[in-house]
Each structure stands twice: as C-alpha cells, then as structure tokens.
Amino acid sequence: MRTAEFEQWVSKTLQDVEGALELWVPKDSPAGLGEAMRYAVLGAGKRLRPLLVMATCEAVGGQPEAALRAACAVELIHAYSLVHDDMPCMDDDVLRRGKPTVHVQFGEAQAMLAGDAMQALAFEVLTPEADQVPLALQARLCALLARSAGHAGMAGGQAIDLASVGHPLSETALRDMHRRKTGMLLQASVMMGAACCRACSPATQAALSEYGSAIGLAFQVIDDILDVTQDSDVLGKTAGKDRDANKPTFVSVLGLESAMRHAQELRDQAHIALSTSDLTNTDWLIRLADKVVERDS
Amino acid sequence: MRTAEFEQWVSKTLQDVEGALELWVPKDSPAGLGEAMRYAVLGAGKRLRPLLVMATCEAVGGQPEAALRAACAVELIHAYSLVHDDMPCMDDDVLRRGKPTVHVQFGEAQAMLAGDAMQALAFEVLTPEADQVPLALQARLCALLARSAGHAGMAGGQAIDLASVGHPLSETALRDMHRRKTGMLLQASVMMGAACCRACSPATQAALSEYGSAIGLAFQVIDDILDVTQDSDVLGKTAGKDRDANKPTFVSVLGLESAMRHAQELRDQAHIALSTSDLTNTDWLIRLADKVVERDS
Numbered sequence: 001m002r003t004a005e006f007e008q009w010v011s012k013t014l015q016d017v018e019g020a021l022e023l024w025v026p027k028d029s030p031a032g033l034g035e036a037m038r039y040a041v042l043g044a045g046k047r048l049r050p051l052l053v054m055a056t057c058e059a060v061g062g063q064p065e066a067a068l069r070a071a072c073a074v075e076l077i078h079a080y081s082l083v084h085d086d087m088p089c090m091d092d093d094v095l096r097r098g099k100p101t102v103h104v105q106f107g108e109a110q111a112m113l114a115g116d117a118m119q120a121l122a123f124e125v126l127t128p129e130a131d132q133v134p135l136a137l138q139a140r141l142c143a144l145l146a147r148s149a150g151h152a153g154m155a156g157g158q159a160i161d162l163a164s165v166g167h168p169l170s171e172t173a174l175r176d177m178h179r180r181k182t183g184m185l186l187q188a189s190v191m192m193g194a195a196c197c198r199a200c201s202p203a204t205q206a207a208l209s210e211y212g213s214a215i216g217l218a219f220q221v222i223d224d225i226l227d228v229t230q231d232s233d234v235l236g237k238t239a240g241k242d243r244d245a246n247k248p249t250f251v252s253v254l255g256l257e258s259a260m261r262h263a264q265e266l267r268d269q270a271h272i273a274l275s276t277s278d279l280t281n282t283d284w285l286i287r288l289a290d291k292v293v294e295r296d297s
Numbered sequence: 298m299r300t301a302e303f304e305q306w307v308s309k310t311l312q313d314v315e316g317a318l319e320l321w322v323p324k325d326s327p328a329g330l331g332e333a334m335r336y337a338v339l340g341a342g343k344r345l346r347p348l349l350v351m352a353t354c355e356a357v358g359g360q361p362e363a364a365l366r367a368a369c370a371v372e373l374i375h376a377y378s379l380v381h382d383d384m385p386c387m388d389d390d391v392l393r394r395g396k397p398t399v400h401v402q403f404g405e406a407q408a409m410l411a412g413d414a415m416q417a418l419a420f421e422v423l424t425p426e427a428d429q430v431p432l433a434l435q436a437r438l439c440a441l442l443a444r445s446a447g448h449a450g451m452a453g454g455q456a457i458d459l460a461s462v463g464h465p466l467s468e469t470a471l472r473d474m475h476r477r478k479t480g481m482l483l484q485a486s487v488m489m490g491a492a493c494c495r496a497c498s499p500a501t502q503a504a505l506s507e508y509g510s511a512i513g514l515a516f517q518v519i520d521d522i523l524d525v526t527q528d529s530d531v532l533g534k535t536a537g538k539d540r541d542a543n544k545p546t547f548v549s550v551l552g553l554e555s556a557m558r559h560a561q562e563l564r565d566q567a568h569i570a571l572s573t574s575d576l577t578n579t580d581w582l583i584r585l586a587d588k589v590v591e592r593d594s
Contacts, residue, residue: 029448030477033456037448084413089384089405108386109459112409113452116381119416120447127440136427139435143424150417151326151334155410159330162406180327 006287010051017050018043020072024125029117036106036114037121041079044097044236048219048292049074049189055284056193056208063196066133070141070192073122077149078185080118083111085158091241098236119149140195148188157181161247169248175217178250182223183216207277211270211285215292218266221259222293224249228256230297267293303584307348314347315340317369321422326414333403333411334418338376341394341533345516345589346371346486352581353490353505360493363430367438367489370419374446375482377415380408382455388538395533416446437492445485454478458544466545472514475547479520480513504574508567508582515563516589518556521546525553527594564590 025041026034050071057067086093086101087108094104103111126133126141133141147153157180164177190212194200200208227242228251242249250259270289274282322338323331347368354364383390383398384405391401400408423430423438430438444450454477461474487509491497497505524539525548539546547556567586571579 026448029456030453030474031456031460033448033453081413084409087386087409089409110456112381112384112386113456113459116378116412116416117448117452119413120443120450120452123420123439123443124447127436127443130433130436135436136432139424139427139432139439142420142436142439146417146420146424150421151323151330151414153417155414155417156327156330159326159328159407159410162410163328177327 002283006284009284013051013054014047016068017047017054017071017075020068021075024072025076025121032106032110033113033117036102036110037118039099039105040083040102040114041076041118044099045075045079046295046297047075048288049078049186051288052186052189052212052215052285053193055288056190057196059279059281059285060194060197060200060204060208061281062193062200063133063137066137066141066196067193069125069128069133070145070196071189073125073141073145074185074189074192076118076122076125077145077154080115080122081149081154081158083115083118087111090158090162091245093238093241095232096237122149137195137198141192144188144192144195148184153180153184153188154182157184164248166246167248169253171253174248174250174253178217178220179213182220183213186216186219187212201278204277204279207273207279210273211289214266214270214273215289218263218270218289219292221250221263221266222295224251225256225259225263226295226297227251236297263293299580303581306581310348310351311344313365314344314351314368314372317365318372321369322373322415322418329403329407330410330414333399333407334415336396336402337380337399337411338373338415341396342372342376343592343594344372345585346375346483348585349483349486349509349512349582350490352585353487354493356576356578356582357491357494357497357501357505358578359490359497360430360434363434363438363493364490366422366425366430367442367493368486370422370438370442371482371486371489373415373419373422374442374451377412377419378446378451378455380412380415384408387455387459390535390538392529392535393533419446434492434495438489441485441489441492445481450477450481450485451479454481461545463543464545466550468550471545471547471550475514475517476510479517480510483513483516484509498575501574501576504570504576507570508586511563511567511570512586512589515560515567515586518547518560518563519590519592521548522553522556522560523592523594524548533594560590 021042025038053067053071083102085091086096087103094101123142127138157177160177161181190208194205194208232238267289274285318339322335350364350368380399382388383393384400391398420439424435454474457474458478487505491502491505529535564586571582
C-alpha cells in the first residue's frame with residue numbers, strides 16, 4: 001500500500017517539522033539556555049508525535065499551519081520530558097538519541113532550566129498572532145496539550161513510574177501508568193491534529209481518540225520489548241535499564257511472546273477504529289500504526 | 298488613602314485565590330504528585346502576582362472569572378519556579394515560605410515532577426470550557442504567560458543568574474537578568490489582568506506595562522535589600538544566600554542606600570504611569586506598588 005509515497009510523505013513532513021523547530025527554538029537565548037534547548041530537540045528523535053499530528057490533520061482536512069505548530073509543540077513537550085527524565089534524580093541516564101544526555105553535556109541546572117523553558121516554548125509556539133492560527137483553535141490546542149502533559153497525564157505517569165521501582169504492579173496498574181506516561185501525549189497528538197479541522201464530527205473524534213489510545217499503548221509495549229531485545233547502539237539510549245532498575249514492564253508482566261501479540265492486537269484495534277470511521281484519507285495513519293509496532297528502535 | 302478598605306480588598310481577594318487554588322490543584326493525583334503540588338502552592342506565599350492580576354482587572358473593568366484563573370495560573374508558574382530553583386542542582390535551599398523545601402519533604406525526583414506538573418497546570422487552569430472564559434481570551438492569557446515564563450523571560454533570567462555566580466555583572470546586565478527572572482512575570486500579571494477587559498486601549502495597556510515593569514524591578518531591588526537586612530525567620534527562606542553564593546545584587550552593585558533610593562524611584566515611576574493614564578480606579582494598584590517597596594519579608 002503506497003510504501004514509496006508514504007516514505008516520501010514522512011520525509012517531506014519531517015523536513016517541515018525540522019525547519020519549523022529550527023526557526024522556533026531560540027538560538028540566542030541568554031547564558032547558553034538556547035543552545036541547551038536546541039541540543040535537546042533538534043536533529044534527532046523519531047518525531048512520531050509530529051507525524052501523528054500532521055497525518056491526522058491531513059486525514060480530517062484541517063489547517064496545516066496550525067498543525068505544524070501543534071506538531072512542534074508536542075515534540076517540545078516530549079523532548080523536555082526526556083531531558084528531565086534522564087537527570088540523576090530520575091533515571092540518571094547518560095545516553096539519549098545517540099548523544100550524551102543534556103545534563104551530561106551542559107550540567108544539571110542548565111538541563112532543568114532547558115526542560116522548563118521547552119515546556120513554556122510549547123505554549124509559545126501554540127499562541128502566535130491571531131492571523132496565523134485562529135485564537136479559538138489556539139486555546140483548544142493549549143487545553144489538549146496541557147492536560148496530556150500534566151498531573152493527570154505524562155507527569156502523573158512518571159510519578160507512578162517513580163513510585164513503582166521494585167514494586168510489582170498488576171497488569172491494570174501497569175496499563176494505567178503507561179496510558180498516562182506515554183499514551184496520553186500520543187493520543188493528544190492525534191486529537192490536536194483533529195482539532196485543526198473545525199468540522200471534525202464527534203464520531204470522527206471518537207474514532208481518532210480510540211486510534212490514538214491504541215497506538216499509545218502499543219508504543220509502550222514495543223518500547224518494553226525493545227528494552228530487552230535490542231542493544232544500546234541500536235536504540236540510541238541505554239538498553240536493559242528497566243530490567244536493571246527492577247521496573248515492571250509489559251515483558252515482565254506478560255512475557256515476551258504475549259507482549260508482542262498484545263502489540264499486534266493494539267495495532268489491529270487502531271486500524272479498525274479508522275476503518276469504521278467516516279474518514280477516507282487514513283493511509284498515513286494506518287502506516288504510522290504499523291510503524292509503531294514494527295519499529296526496531 | 299483608604300487603608301482599611303485596601304486591607305479588606307486584599308483579604309477578600311486572597312480568600313478567592315486560595316479557594317480557587319484549593320479547588321484546581323489536584324488532591325488525588327497519582328503516586329503523591331498532587332500532594333507535593335499542594336504542599337508547594339497552597340496556604341503560603343505573599344500572592345503578590347495574583348493581587349496584581351486582580352487589581353488590574355478591577356482597574357480596567359475586566360472579567361473577574363477570567364482574572365481569577367489568570368491569578369492562579371501566574372501563581373502556579375511562580376511556585377513551580379521556586380520548587381525547581383530550590384533544588385540541589387540550582388540554589389540547594391532547604392527552607393521556603395517557612396517550611397522545608399519540596400525536595401527536602403518529598404525527594405528530588407518528585408519535586409522536579411511536581412514543578413513540571415505545576416507549569417502544565419497553569420495552562421490547564423487558563424483553558425477551561427468556552428462558557429467559562431472566551432476562547433480568544435484564553436489564547437491571549439496563555440500567550441502572555443508562556444512568554445514571560447520561558448527562555449526570554451523567567452527561565453532565561455535564571456540561566457543568566459546561574460552563569461553569573463562569582464562573576465561581576467554590570468548594572469545593565471544585572472537589570473537585564475532581573476527584568477527577565479522576576480520582572481517579566483510580575484509585568485505579565487498586570488498585562489493578564491488588563492487582557493481580561495476587551496476594551497482596554499493601547500495607551501492604557503502601555504501605561505500598565507510601564508507600571509508592571511517598574512514594580513517588577515522594584516520588587517527585586519527590595520529582595521536584594523531584604524536578603525542582607527533581614528534574617529531567615531522573617532523571610533521564611535534562607536537569608537544572606539546571595540552574598541554567600543557571591544551573586545551580584547543591587548546591594549552589591551549600588552550599595553544599600555542607593556538601592557533603597559532606587560526602589561523608591563521605581564515606585565514613583567509606577568505611580569506616575571498610573572496617574573498619567575486614563576484609568577480612574579487605580580487605588581489598589583497604587584497601594585500594591587507601595588506594598589512592594591515597603592514590605593519587610
């Protein structure tokens with residue numbers, strides 16, 4: 001199904017996102033702060049969240065300028081969370097996206113500030129002058145992003161993660177943690193793409209929400225699988241660290257084979273959510289769901 | 298000038314802000330995250346920023362429901378910055394608002410996450426359903442808050458602060474640092490209050506911006522003075538720490554007497570900005586400018 005076309009779309013979209021981030025992440029911020037922010041966010045990463053925003057926006061026929069801002073904002077939130085997550089008081093990791101982590105490169109204080117400034121920047125990017133993105137849409141995008149990043153979403157998931165080291169978690173608790181920690185921002189990427197079209201019906205939004213929820217969880221299941229099956233070189237981050245930290249994972253709870261089967265079921269759920277919606281232009285979303293499950297890093 | 302009335306207004310406004318924060322800062326967030334957030338933000342602090350938002354909103358005749366959200370959002374940003382600023386990799390402080398700092402009470406990882414979640418919560422608070430605050434106003438408030446908190450504002454100022462320890466700063470550089478680190482969020486408090494009125498003229502906005510800028514700087518000058526003239530009990534935070542850290546301050550650059558005179562000049566500037574505007578209901582703003590300069594903690 002249109003593999004070459006999909007790859008072309010990915011490559012073109014990544015170029016747009018990279019160009020926009022290059023423009024919006026400051027070069028000349030005081031005392032090296034901009035440099036640390038750029039190091040953290042430019043030129044690396046799979047950019048799955050921006051691709052989800054842009055693919056959803058295309059599927060619903062939304063405003064691409066708004067979607068590009070949403071794509072960069074959600075990537076900034078993701079990138080800031082990695083910077084803070086890697087710090088000594090959290091995961092204490094030295095390798096990320098194949099490079100030394102931000103605090104190794106710039107010091108802990110600068111890493112914390114860079115992360116803080118990246119979160120603020122996400123909301124700066126979402127709130128340009130009114131002639132660029134309608135104000136009502138800006139507000140809607142800020143609402144979606146803030147809720148997925150905050151205490152009930154990503155930050156809450158990280159708090160559960162932190163509290164769960166060395167404690168056995170039930171499968172239900174593990175799902176809840178990952179839904180918050182990773183799933184909600186991935187789902188928000190889809191819903192922000194959908195918000196870029198004013199005419200998106202509640203039924204279509206519900207289908208997209210289900211799609212986003214399924215791939216959000218699939219992403220984490222695969223992450224847990226890769227953590228035990230790949231080495232650090234391929235991942236660009238330290239492999240085996242969940243096991244070493246005695247963290248519960250889908251692999252430790254379900255076993256490797258069941259975890260893989262579960263990821264495939266979630267991909268199927270994502271496909272079904274799209275095929276039972278009234279959307280027609282869903283090829284890229286289907287391929288992105290495949291990509292989430294078939295990735296090797 | 299209406300001292301008793303002013304004190305009554307302050308007390309009523311603080312009650313409203315406290316009640317709203319009590320409602321909006323989550324009780325039941327996962328893994329103790331909500332508890333850490335509530336510890337950091339509830340029941341303490343001078344609430345100068347919320348008072349500025351509310352006083353400005355009254356002066357321009359704006360929407361009080363929107364202003365109350367803006368007041369809480371700006372306080373959440375301020376409180377998160379204190380949590381992160383107190384951490385070992387930054388100022389390494391153990392006392393804040395008369396209590397052990399958040400990382401002392403809950404651990405560093407939880408403190409970092411609580412700060413992160415408080416920044417997100419600020420934008421959640423600003424983006425309720427459309428029937429509560431008009432969407433265009435939500436977008437405008439998010440824009441003002443994000444820019445004052447981010448790389449060109451508060452976070453940028455903190456990066457300069459970090460880089461300046463042990464380095465002599467010129468008066469100009471010191472002003473630039475403080476304008477970003479403290480001044481811009483105080484000024485944003487005023488501008489967010491002004492934004493709550495759709496009819497606020499550009500001339501009025503300019504006057505309020507000048508008022509906000511002057512008291513923003515005055516606040517920091519007084520902070521520097523109190524750091525050397527008061528003890529920790531009165532301040533509720535560790536006194537003398539700028540001197541101990543060999544940080545440049547207005548006192549070290551100007552001397553104590555000139556610094557005090559400078560704070561009074563800034564207060565006068567703030568008063569003049571108001572008196573030359575077309576605003577009539579400025580009593581609370583005038584009193585708040587006095588309060589900034591006359592405070593002893």
